[in-house]
Amino acid sequence: MSKVVVFGANGQLGTCIKMLNGDNNLIYFPHEAEANILDVEVLTKVFAEQQPSYVINCAAYTAVDKAEDEVELAERVNVIGVKNLAEQCGQHGAVLIHVSTDFVFKGDVARPLTEADKAEPISVYGQTKLDGEKAAAAIEKHFVIRTGWLYSEHGNNFVKTMLRLGAERDEVRIIADQVGTPTYAIDLAAFILEIINRDSQAYGVYHYSNEGVTSWFDFARAVFDISETQVKAIPIRTDQYPTKATRPLYSVMDKSKVKETFSIEIPYWRDSLIKCITKLQQ
Numbered sequence: 591m592s593k594v595v596v597f598g599a600n601g602q603l604g605t606c607i608k609m610l611n612g613d614n615n616l617i618y619f620p621h622e623a624e625a626n627i628l629d630v631e632v633l634t635k636v637f638a639e640q641q642p643s644y645v646i647n648c649a650a651y652t653a654v655d656k657a658e659d660e661v662e663l664a665e666r667v668n669v670i671g672v673k674n675l676a677e678q679c680g681q682h683g684a685v686l687i688h689v690s691t692d693f694v695f696k697g698d699v700a701r702p703l704t705e706a707d708k709a710e711p712i713s714v715y716g717q718t719k720l721d722g723e724k725a726a727a728a729i730e731k732h733f734v735i736r737t738g739w740l741y742s743e744h745g746n747n748f749v750k751t752m753l754r755l756g757a758e759r760d761e762v763r764i765i766a767d768q769v770g771t772p773t774y775a776i777d778l779a780a781f782i783l784e785i786i787n788r789d790s791q792a793y794g795v796y797h798y799s800n801e802g803v804t805s806w807f808d809f810a811r812a813v814f815d816i817s818e819t820q821v822k823a824i825p826i827r828t829d830q831y832p833t834k835a836t837r838p839l840y841s842v843m844d845k846s847k848v849k850e851t852f853s854i855e856i857p858y859w860r861d862s863l864i865k866c867i868t869k870l871q872q
């Protein structure tokens with residue numbers, strides 16, 4: 591396997607890559623002092639020392655609501671940070687695998703969205719992620735992988751929040767009119783490593799989530815059912831759960847391109863959710 595450097599290695603997706611990697615020393619996870627994608631001097635040193643063939647960028651500003659107030663910080667991490675990595679990759683001939691989001695879409699079209707559909711973000715987070723995609727695409731050797739509703743046994747995510755709230759409360763109110771597809775971060779991590787294993791040169795933008803369609807409410811119900819959590823789940827409308835950022839009502843992604851290009855099968859979201867909850871309960 592080629593030499594790989596992973597940025598954002600301590601976040602949810604980065605940790606999943608670490609877990610799958612085991613003790614393969616071809617993947618380098620920069621330690622704290624080397625990890626800031628805004629520090630060009632440090633990046634220059636890491637690239638010079640590691641000479642990576644691939645860089646996976648899992649680093650991001652992901653606090654969707656907070657981003658509405660911390661616009662500058664979100665822009666720096668999600669745009670300037672990606673630009674810094676793309677420039678280094680360009681200079682070293684490395685491939686940049688960058689992760690983006692279904693939140694680049696407006697969410698007003700109720701059919702699965704393809705890579706050719708217009709991205710029109712409705713939140714600061716979504717806009718910064720779209721601008722970050724453009725920064726990654728400034729170099730030829732790039733993969734931009736849009737994913738959505740990431741969860742796993744690592745880091746913070748909706749599944750872990752629901753397990754916590756389900757244990758603490760008698761009832762949980764969850765939005766039922768926002769529709770998308772959850773993605774088990776372990777499945778995404780495995781796909782990213784597969785791109786590298788194959789040394790694919792089919793650069794470009796790809797949609798990758800798990801298979802199927804659900805709402806946050808149905809997702810939460812599945813979490814409660816699978817984990818046998820005794821809590822009342824109450825479906826509510828978006829306007830009954832005010833948040834600082836506006837989220838897309840429909841952000842299901844069409845995955846034909848990724849499935850055809852890489853001849854892969856993608857797990858159904860509920861099957862992966864069972865795997866995750868089983869691990870969490872071990």
Ligand SMILES: NC(=O)C1=CN([C@@H]2O[C@H](COP(=O)(O)OP(=O)(O)OC[C@H]3O[C@@H](n4cnc5c(N)ncnc54)[C@H](OP(=O)(O)O)[C@@H]3O)[C@@H](O)[C@H]2O)C=CC1
Pocket residue numbers: 597598599600601602603604625626627628647648649650651652667671689690691692719737738739740741745746
């Ligand atoms: N989580 C989700 O539901 C979804 C995520 N995505 C995308 O997937 C990718 C991975 O997300 P996920 O793992 O869940 O996110 P996390 O928030 O778990 O991880 C992001 C990591 O980036 C780090 N980071 C922040 N700023 C910098 C910086 N300047 N330099 C280096 N590292 C930095 C964070 O560190 P610290 O915590 O110390 O700030 C954190 O460890 C992101 O690109 C995200 O936009 C897409 C769709 C859904």
Ligand SMILES: Cc1cn([C@H]2C[C@H](O)[C@@H](COP(=O)(O)OP(=O)(O)O[C@H]3O[C@@H](C)C(=O)[C@@H](O)[C@H]3O)O2)c(=O)[nH]c1=O
Pocket residue numbers: 652653654691692693737738739740747748751755762763764765768806831837
């Ligand atoms: C905690 C909670 C959330 N919700 C709603 C709010 C929101 O619409 C939805 C999900 O809330 P969260 O804050 O957990 O997730 P959120 O941060 O909105 O998730 C998004 O994160 C970014 C990083 C992405 O890229 C997206 O793909 C998506 O995964 O569930 C409820 O209805 N009830 C609740 O008790």
